[in-house]
Amino acid sequence: xxxxxxxxxxxxxxxxxxxxxxxxxxxxxxxYINKTVKALEAPDADKANSAIVISAGPSLxxxxxxxxxxxxxxxxxxxxxxxxxxxxxxxxIIPDYVITLDPHPTRIVRWFGDPDFEKNMEGDDYFSRQDxxxxxxxxxxxxxxxxxALVDEYASxxxxxxxxxxxxxxxxxxxxxxxxxxxxxxxxxxxxxxxxLTRQMYKLTKLPAINTGxxxxxxxxxxxxxxxxxxxIAVVGMDLGYRQDLPYxxxxxxxxxxxxxxxxxxxxxLFPVIENPDSGETYYTDPxxxxxxxNTLDLIANSGATLYNCTGGGILFGDxxxxxxxxxxxxxxx
Amino acid sequence: MSDFLKGNYDLDExxxxxxxxxxxxxxxxxxxALNSIGGSMVxxxxxQYVWDxxxxxx
Numbered sequence: 513x514x515x516x517x518x519x520x521x522x523x524x525x526x527x528x529x530x531x532x533x534x535x536x537x538x539x540x541x542x543x544y545i546n547k548t549v550k551a552l553e554a555p556d557a558d559k560a561n562s563a564i565v566i567s568a569g570p571s572l573x574x575x576x577x578x579x580x581x582x583x584x585x586x587x588x589x590x591x592x593x594x595x596x597x598x599x600x601x602x603x604x605i606i607p608d609y610v611i612t613l614d615p616h617p618t619r620i621v622r623w624f625g626d627p628d629f630e631k632n633m634e635g636d637d638y639f640s641r642q643d644x645x646x647x648x649x650x651x652x653x654x655x656x657x658x659x660x661a662l663v664d665e666y667a668s669x670x671x672x673x674x675x676x677x678x679x680x681x682x683x684x685x686x687x688x689x690x691x692x693x694x695x696x697x698x699x700x701x702x703x704x705x706x707x708x709l710t711r712q713m714y715k716l717t718k719l720p721a722i723n724t725g726x727x728x729x730x731x732x733x734x735x736x737x738x739x740x741x742x743x744x745i746a747v748v749g750m751d752l753g754y755r756q757d758l759p760y761x762x763x764x765x766x767x768x769x770x771x772x773x774x775x776x777x778x779x780x781x782l783f784p785v786i787e788n789p790d791s792g793e794t795y796y797t798d799p800x801x802x803x804x805x806x807n808t809l810d811l812i813a814n815s816g817a818t819l820y821n822c823t824g825g826g827i828l829f830g831d832x833x834x835x836x837x838x839x840x841x842x843x844x845x846x
Numbered sequence: 847m848s849d850f851l852k853g854n855y856d857l858d859e860x861x862x863x864x865x866x867x868x869x870x871x872x873x874x875x876x877x878x879a880l881n882s883i884g885g886s887m888v889x890x891x892x893x894q895y896v897w898d899x900x901x902x903x904x
């Protein structure tokens with residue numbers, strides 16, 4: 513299978529694999545759903561004027577984006593995704609909202625400090641291949657304990673925007689940490705189509721559905737743009753590509769590509785290089801990230817909205833995306 | 847079948863049919879592969895951003 517074939521097949525592939533899990537998780541979570549995103553107060557003043565979505569791409573580290581934000585006097589809304597939350601706290605940033613989406617039964621809770629760390633990480637090298645958050649590569653018990661303590665200390669100061677598809681261990685962890693939790697439903701298909709999973713989950717949960725673009729970073733942007741209706745939204749850490757010096761085997765989906773296609777077929781053709789026209793720098797991507805990029809660009813283009821990309825690199829550019837420096841966004845909209 | 851066909855020699859090595867085991871391992875590999883490649887969530891809706899079923903179901 514070639515690159516285009518993999519990208520085109522992702523929706524069907526993922527749909528089959530995820531459908532049982534997301535419906536089951538939604539059903540399991542019904543007893544815990546006591547507040548939905550409808551209960552959120554609309555942001556006002558500076559919080560309504562601008563938002564920064566903090567995704568978890570490697571540029572957060574390489575560009576020191578969080579230090580720039582932390583040292584600014586930014587008064588707008590800050591939205592972290594699950595994978596960037598601890599990094600935000602370590603940088604001295606307490607997000608207004610933290611959003612989580614992924615239904616994975618053992619990995620996602622790790623972003624919040626995992627009480628069952630050793631059991632859940634057994635035989636799983638996912639975090640040691642994390643180009644997203646380099647700190648997580650170390651994957652140590654000590655670091656996990658520190659993350660638990662950090663999240664326990666600050667969780668009550670952020671609103672957790674939690675998808676009905678969240679795994680049970682994450683729900684328990686979030687409750688124990690003291691998050692103020694607001695539930696939502698991932699809009700995974702057309703609710704009016706036959707056999708719609710969105711409608712199945714809706715019938716179980718009665719939650720409002722929000723489009724995700726296939727990944728939590730894009731879901732955070734949709735949440736800010738279409739649920740909170742914030743006027744000017746920037747993203748940082750939304751690379752959707754890898755620096756050229758990162759070996760293929762360090763990319764997130766590499767082992768699975770090898771398993772599916774055979775090592776001899778996992779060639780550079782599956783990792784096309786793309787030049788960012790703004791910086792002139794080149795990055796390579798993979799089928800999954802390229803698919804996320806396409807979804808995100810489609811959502812932006814169809815909405816007529818502008819996304820300010822302050823990532824400082826990566827491959828998210830196109831119609832509706834304005835690449836500017838984080839400092840410039842903070843000056844203009846902060 | 848073995849009631850009708852009988853060999854006239856004995857094998858030194860015992861043959862084990864591992865077809866089921868191989869298929870199961872393949873399925874598991876495929877499952878893992880698809881899980882990762884499928885990403886965080888599946889997306890097929892490209893124009894609708896939010897949907898509140900309340901208005902349609904009530």
